[in-house]
Amino acid sequence: MFSVLLFMRMGFVVGQLGFLMTVVQLAMAYAIVMLTVLSLCAISSNGAVEGGGVYYMISRSLGPEFGGAIGVLFFVANVFSCALYISGFTEALLNNLGNGQFPDSPTWRFFYCVLVSVALLILSLLGAGIFAKTALFTFILISICYSTWIFSVIFDGPMQIPIPKVNTPAYRVHENASNPDSPMIVMLNQTLTANYTGFSFHTLGENMFTNYTMDYTTERQTDFALMFAIIFSGVTGLMAGANMSGELARPSVSIPRGTVQAVLTTLFVYIMTAFLMAATSSRYLLQNDYTVMMDTNFQRWFILIGIFSTTLFSSMSNLIGSSRVLNRLSHDKLFGCLLRPAKIEIGDRNPVVSVIITWLCVVGVFLIGAMNKIAKLTSIFFLLSYMGVNIACLALELTSAPNFRPTFKYFAWWTCALGVVCTTTMMLVVDASMSAIGVVVLMSLIMVLHYQAPAVSSGSISQALIYHQVRKYLLLLDVRKEHVKYWRPQILLLVSRPSSSCPLMDFVNDLKKSGLYVIGHVRKGDLDSNQAVDPLQQVFPYWLSLVDYLKLKAFVELTLSNSIRQGIQQLMRLSGLGAMKPNTVVLGFHEATPVDATLQESQLLKDLRYSKIDRAAVVEYFTAGDYMPKELNGNLERLTPVDYVNVLKDVLHMTKSLCVARHFHKMDKEALSRGWNQKRYIDVWPVDLQRPVETGLGWDNSRDCHKIVHLFSSSSLFLLQLACILSMSSRWRSHSRLRVFICVNSLQDMHRRDRQLKQMLDWLRIKAESIVVPWDHVVCHFPQNGAAANLQR
Missing domain, CATH: 1.20.1740.10 (Amino acid/polyamine transporter I)
Incomplete structure (x- = not known):
């Protein structure tokens, strides 16, 4: 017109x-x-x-x-x-x-x-x-x-x-x-x-x-x-x-x-x-x-x-x-x-x-x-x-x-x-x-x-644009170009009962440091059962809503397997995409009795305004009595101690770092911000449990930080790295301090070991308080030739 x-x-x-x-x-x-x-x-x-x-x-x-x-x-x-x-x-x-x-x-x-x-x-x-x-x-x-x-x-x-x-x-x-x-x-x-x-x-x-x-x-x-x-x-x-x-x-x-x-x-x-x-x-x-x-x-x-x-x-x-x-x-x-x-x-x-x-x-x-x-x-x-x-x-x-x-x-x-x-x-x-x-x-x-x-x-x-860009940059990520200088934890958290794992899931979220975070769950069963659709498709939205409510930056991976151990192997092999694969596996400790559910009382659970699933529905789903499969005798279906140890062995065989978490259901993260006058600490014990006798031994009088660092085992350095990452997160940085405990026996010069530990922390740019602890009462139970001889007995 x-x-x-x-x-x-x-x-x-x-x-x-x-x-x-x-x-x-x-x-x-x-x-x-x-x-x-x-x-x-x-x-x-x-x-x-x-x-x-x-x-x-x-x-x-x-x-x-x-x-x-x-x-x-x-x-x-x-x-x-x-x-x-x-x-x-x-x-x-x-x-x-x-x-x-x-x-x-x-x-x-x-x-x-x-x-x-x-x-x-x-x-x-x-x-x-x-x-x-x-x-x-x-x-x-x-x-x-x-x-x-x-x-x-x-x-x-x-x-x-x-x-x-x-x-x-x-x-x-x-x-x-x-x-x-x-x-x-x-x-x-x-x-x-x-x-x-x-x-x-x-x-x-x-x-x-x-x-x-x-x-x-x-x-x-x-x-x-x-x-x-x-x-x-x-x-x-x-x-x-x-x-x-x-x-x-x-x-x-x-x-x-x-x-x-x-x-x-x-x-x-x-x-x-x-x-x-x-x-x-x-x-x-x-x-x-x-x-x-x-x-x-x-x-x-x-x-x-x-x-x-x-x-x-x-x-x-x-x-x-x-x-x-x-x-x-x-x-x-x-x-x-x-x-x-x-x-x-x-x-x-x-x-x-x-x-x-x-x-x-x-x-x-x-x-x-x-x-x-x-x-x-x-x-x-x-x-x-x-x-x-x-x-x-x-x-x-x-x-x-x-x-x-x-x-x-x-x-x-x-x-x-x-x-x-x-x-x-x-x-x-x-x-x-x-x-x-x-x-x-x-x-x-x-x-x-x-x-x-x-x-x-x-x-x-926006989802299509994000997908387009993510796919393009994922193809540019090359696992062959990885360097230890740019290492970051890419964590797979194995969760059996979400109702009792909310504090642990939130803690690992602070630990990932902008890295990959995958929450994995194994459902025992197979597709040969008389089911119209995959049972995991029906429960997947509830897991996503749980991640939203806990405000986690995590992916969810669910799998169906005839055994829990095989399902965990599937998750470790297939989780992630391209170069973004988990390099660290975190799982809970095998307790004699299941931990009580904390989901309903969890302070972490907060409503999201536009969530498609109501908060009450998520809590009811994960805390319902029939959520966890049960054995014929009525007990909850759980890993046996032997299967649990085999799972730990599988993680190590796949050359992934292993973290075993315990007592996290007792952690109250909200307590960090309460009581400004109280000191709260992140304690690190860089002890090689496979060779405890050698912890703190073999150190020469060198002041070369390179030699001092190499005297620490890789597991001890891994613990230091995770603790440092945790202390860098916003809430932990504001309300807690990092402490590193080094265990020595009385035959060693404790002052020199303390000085060397401080030199190493300074060289690694880790701001922490160093504490030397004698542990003759532990070392006396191990022969001088190490844990290998003890294991042979």
């Missing part, structure tokens, strides 16, 4: 820019629009489209964060566009029908705009059906009015056109003509005229290049940016069809076809209009008479009807379209209860409250004032919206989503990228500061909606 630019601002644009630059700016504006249209057509033809227009299409393709942010921008842009067209209608009404009979001031113009908007509000409340039925009639009416001007250009000869009296700068003269320093006064008792030459190559030559002057409605100097803002605000109505997707019978077909046809038709008409104006009207006439098309027509009221039809139809289109976007935003609950009233609908799903809220926003825009000022802000918001559409389509294309199969094929990733570059560039050209603020608002909306938006069934592009 044509905009107010056709009848009310094309002469002004040509007079300021000249014909060549007008064509260039039209080409730039339509290039941006066409690139965005290609992206929009691709998205709209990729599945079912309902009410909500661009917002619905993007939110269902990319998820609520991108769709919601772009939807808000489209809503604001359409509100500004609606206000722009109503301001144009009011300007035409006062300039042509008022004749001084109506008061004309900024306040009165605001009042007139509100009255016109109230009339449009009443029509919009009656439903979009009235608007849809009059669309074809309005198009025919505008075409007839435009055709009368074409005939006037062909048949009218040269004449003098009066400069309108609303152009007060043109009628300002010095009070004393002989004194250039005398004050300026407006002389409206005379009439200035300008030349209308008819078609002339001489006139075309004079209007070929730019000549920036003052805009007489704002009395400010024009420039390239302002003129582009005015041109671009006149081509934004091409998205009107997309905004009314709910009223279309086949939107996935109608939107691409109708939008492309509208782009090509309006571009041709605008260029032809600019050429005819440049070839028939003098520069002075174009710059000082914004209604030159009306004044040069053989019947003024044809163009006046065209202006009224264009402005009223376009403003109503924006009012209805933006209200549909707002209504869909409220239905998706992206902003909680803030937009709940906008969901109210009557009759044939007519969102009356959304229409009223949109109308109130339009009335607020009227306070900005002149039409050209509103046009600048309208262009910025539409450019931001178009940038979002191109980013959306680019994201879908780059993620190579298998289900992104649009029937519209005339687009590619480079058209989307070019659209992003063009919209960003022109935003900065129009107004860099306002554009920067708009981008910040867009990014803020995306971030807020990413973390606060409710879960939706349509999916989110």
Whole structure:
């Protein structure tokens, strides 16, 4: 649909820019629009489209964060566009029908705009059906009015056109003509005229290049940016069809076809209009008479009807379209209860409250004032919206989503990228500061909606983008390039009963230091049983919810096996992906009796606002009496001591570090933050339990830290590393201190061993307190040839 630019601002644009630059700016504006249209057509033809227009299409393709942010921008842009067209209608009404009979001031113009908007509000409340039925009639009416001007250009000869009296700068003269320093006064008792030459190559030559002057409605100097803002605000109505997707019978077909046809038709008409104006009207006439098309027509009221039809139809289109976007935003609950009233609908799903809220926003825009000022802000918001559409389509294309199969094929990733570059560039050209603020608002909306938006069934592009990047970088990780300098724990925690392992799961979460953390569980059984589906698929969501509630950064791996030991072997071999494989296995100690459940009383368990499974359901599932499989005698199914030792042996055979955890059900992590005056410690005992007699022995008098470190066993250094990592986590670092105990016998020089230990800690950059402990009462039970001889007995 044509905009107010056709009848009310094309002469002004040509007079300021000249014909060549007008064509260039039209080409730039339509290039941006066409690139965005290609992206929009691709998205709209990729599945079912309902009410909500661009917002619905993007939110269902990319998820609520991108769709919601772009939807808000489209809503604001359409509100500004609606206000722009109503301001144009009011300007035409006062300039042509008022004749001084109506008061004309900024306040009165605001009042007139509100009255016109109230009339449009009443029509919009009656439903979009009235608007849809009059669309074809309005198009025919505008075409007839435009055709009368074409005939006037062909048949009218040269004449003098009066400069309108609303152009007060043109009628300002010095009070004393002989004194250039005398004050300026407006002389409206005379009439200035300008030349209308008819078609002339001489006139075309004079209007070929730019000549920036003052805009007489704002009395400010024009420039390239302002003129582009005015041109671009006149081509934004091409998205009107997309905004009314709910009223279309086949939107996935109608939107691409109708939008492309509208782009090509309006571009041709605008260029032809600019050429005819440049070839028939003098520069002075174009710059000082914004209604030159009306004044040069053989019947003024044809163009006046065209202006009224264009402005009223376009403003109503924006009012209805933006209200549909707002209504869909409220239905998706992206902003909680803030937009709940906008969901109210009557009759044939007519969102009356959304229409009223949109109308109130339009009335607020009227306070900005002149039409050209509103046009600048309208262009910025539409450019931001178009940038979002191109980013959306680019994201879908780059993620190579298998289900992104649009029937519209005339687009590619480079058209989307070019659209992003063009919209960003022109935003900065129009107004860099306002554009920067708009981008910040867009990014803020995306971030807020990413973390606060409710879960939706349509999916989110953020997951596809993350998947795409993670897969790419996982392929770059090479296990052959690992180096001890960049070693970090990648932990597999074997959990039998989650109800009694919550404190341990949270503790290991602090221990991982940005490394891989996998929670593994083995269910005894096989797929040969008479079960319709894999039993682990049914319980997997509960495990994920438990991880969410405990706020763990962990993956969950479940497996089904005929024996617990074989299942643990499967987890150790297959957990992780690529170079991200567990190098450390943590499991609980084999107790004589099972530890009591702590899940229900755990202070770690906290509600998440948008979890799909309720907290109570998770607690009930993991604490139910029938959760753990039982033997025939009624006892809980557990590993035998022999199987448990074999599992430990399997871990070592697979060259993985082994940690055995005990008594963690008694740990109260919340106690760390209680009692600021109490000292709490992380104690490390670097003792090689396989060779306890050699602990602390064999140290020479060397001060070389390299030699001192090598005298420690690898298991002792591993303990030091884990303790250091734990002390680096936020809560433990703030409320605890690290202590290292070195065990020696009385035959050794305890002071020298203490000094060497401190040297080693300094060299390893571990901030800890060193303590030397004699343990003759332990060493005396072992022969001097070590634990090997003891094991042989």
